Amino acid sequence: MSNSQVTICMSTYNGEKFLSDQIESFINQTHKAWHLFVHDDGSSDQTLNILSKYAQQDPRITVLSSDPHLGIKKSFLTLLEKNESPFYAFSDQDDIWEPQKLEKLTAKLESTASIEPALVYSDFKKIDAFNAPIMDKTITPGNTTYKSFLRINTVTGCTCMINLSLRNLLIQPLLNINFDLMYMHDWWAALVASAFGQVYFLPDQLVAYRQHGSNTIGAPKQRTLMNQLNKIFKLSDRYFLNGAAVQAKLFLQVYGKHLSTSQREDCQIVANLFRSWHPLSKHSKLVANHLLMQDNVYNFQTNILLLTPPKLRNSHLK
Template identity: 45%
Template sequence: MANPKVVICMSTYNGEKYLDQQLDSFIAQHYQNWQLIIHDDGSTDGTKAIIRRYMEQDRRIRLIQNDGHLGIKKAFLTLLSQEEGEFYAFSDQDDVWHADKLDILVQRMKREDPLVPTLIYSRYDEIDGAGNPLPASTRNAIYSTKLKDFLLINTATGCTCLLNHSLRDELIRSTHKLNYSSIHMHDWWAALVSSALGQVIFVDQELVSYRQHGNNVLGAPDRANFVKRLGRFLQFRESRIVSSGSRQARELLRLYGSELGSEQTALIQGVAALFQGWAPLKKRRFLKDNGLFIRSKFLNIETILLLWMWPSLRERIFSHYRS
């Protein structure tokens, strides 16, 4: 596998403002054996015209037609089955890839057993809407490779990820049974499945410029300042993260439970049942004993408060912020 093909999966929606910069960054990659497949989720601006213009210039770019509106989670996971390749990458419509991104991730992935489901991801830097660098966050970013950490929070940002064919196969074989409302986002789900069935690897280099602007579907997790985070905390807005983790754990057990070891199963079952019933002391002990608290004071405090809430009140909060 001297020159493996990378399939880049992109979902677009009204992305005309920044799309050409992202597409230019693909064309400028040092690693050139890639195929870009795009699902447009119903754009009403000039997004599709931009895509068609680039398709005329580069035969490696293809727009998938007639899929209709899928939503971002289903769009990305559906794209995995639309093209054969050795490796797969997710891309947003508004970032900029560093020229060495694919080369570095591909060379790292080539060192791994292709039969083991594997996801590799990297750091990113941040830019504003005009492409200017944003100051580095003063908070210590979390970059994990362990299943226990992916159960309650995602640290693998989709635009930095590379998946091997084995992981891709694991993901697409369950898509027809997947309850998309039970997963938070496609990248978190891919990292969770990979950490449970295979491995996740972190590359400690900034390989993507992640754009922060008013229309992000999701923003970078470290960008919010203290006041904003405090405001979200007081409204229990962070609850959607841990509630998503618990729902995803249940979905992981449903779809892949027969392939998990006994220790993995016990850990996942504990997270899946975290907000079911009322046993705050027992469940707090479970979190502590398994090292499931993360480096986020707000999120950890909010999780404890949620455990102490009466289940009906807790469910009303979860329903309000459910993704």
Template identity: 40%
Template sequence: MVVAILMSTFNGEKYLNEQIESLVNQTYKHWNLFIRDDGSIDHTSQIITKWMRRDKRIHYIDDDSKNLKPANSFLKLLKEVEADYYFFCDQDDYWKSIKLETMLKNASNNQTIPNLVYCSLKCTDKNLVPEENDFENLMGKLSGKSRFIGNDMPGCVMMINKKLRDVAINSYTGNNIIMHDWWLALIAEVFGNIAFLDKKLIYYRQHGDNSIGAGHRGGIIRKAFHKDVFSKQEDLVRETYFQAKEFYSVFHNQLSDEWNDFLSMFIKCGSESYRYRLQFFNTYKLHESSKLRTLAYEYFFVFKLNNLLATKERD
């Protein structure tokens, strides 16, 4: 069994040593770490070189492309590396020593369909001290068609098989795709299988410089009144619509009748009345990872989608 850990770095000198150390300390030892740097100007490359000299399982994927951003950087790694199972690794988290072993024990032996397993996480401050953040309680709350309006799995909690990797690298256009992890989740939901492992196997470090993070500290109610929550919700509704449209464009010839009907109706929402969108939302019982998130998404989707799409077109 070939296990690959994929890490994309960018100016990660503050926490990179600790993250790689947590990988080296895994109870499951038969892995290889592949690192691609996205144009760091700090000491990230020196840290990578140091660890490569210490451990032959650590490899540097060198290419001339810089500033690809996380989604495209991880995609490049997926294309370069052949393995049976893949894990995505951020440069600033810290993995519990049993993460690989625990998740691999829950891997499916069926390599003929896209398979994905994901775990939970524990939010911490920059010093790995646990802190209150509702984000960690949102894992495992989505399934089925609701995955098209929300994503409850950042890449760092995922394990995917080779079949899912192969479908992803042959379908990922980069156009209107929110993040690589969300795209992978959609493929696995529609064409394969997703399993949630309710164990917090990662310390998810929040330090203010995260490329993608858990957002503001505290509970959902506190976050709901943050000044930028409405603009973010508008962005989410707009982006999920275009991502669904992209998914349909790429896979429409491979979809079952059920998924074809759902995505066709989703796309039609962009030109129909609010009554149509409300009926669509209720027919499929769409929901986000919490009741408040669901209410917010539903409001902007039902009553504002036409305007949000028009704004996108003007941009």
């Protein structure tokens, strides 16, 4: 079994209800070489007291409570700066990790070239507030290519691990990033990894992903026919689709000079997707550059937005 150190990055906010279950699942890991760094984002409940109790009991736990309110994206990415280790894992405050999560993810990354930026993520199962399983279908992890991650994210942050090379790429430009333009930290990490290294998927369900009323970001909903039709007619994913375009523009600003010519062209196509009204040419570019999404519902909504006049489209996206 590997002895490689894993830095676990956790951001908390009023997480008293499920936090102990999550931390206990760290303690029960078969891979014991880990150190947890927690940024609390201004909790007003018992979260800090719970963290303090565990930190007193286990020297592998460090609580950072003096930083200002950062928000979830900046909180997670700045936590990467707090410690240098071969591997890093993101953690929510309310899930439960399977005992072999760190062991299996570490083994996968150790089997890859250490100098290449890499991210590995796993499947997960859903549980409710009482730890009961939720029998629900989710989106099957799709392509792990750069073209795919420009349009959609299949990486759930609490299931992933990154190596030191990717961590260095992520923290280098942090001071110059407008986090309002980033959709989510896990998507951003996957996009960087796919552009400059590799993204790997393990089919093992290594996280019990908790679904409850206080979730900041939920797992994909069940994909029934009525659900899909409702999404189309209400343009339910318009903020997500536009968010991908906005994030692509930010990615071009931050990493554009390091991209290949074809990577820059793909990123530019996505970044400009909803910035003017040329629906046929924009759709043609998506097709020609293999940037259509694997999900026909998303593609259908994209085409509706492309056909919508800019003034009306902008009102939809506000």
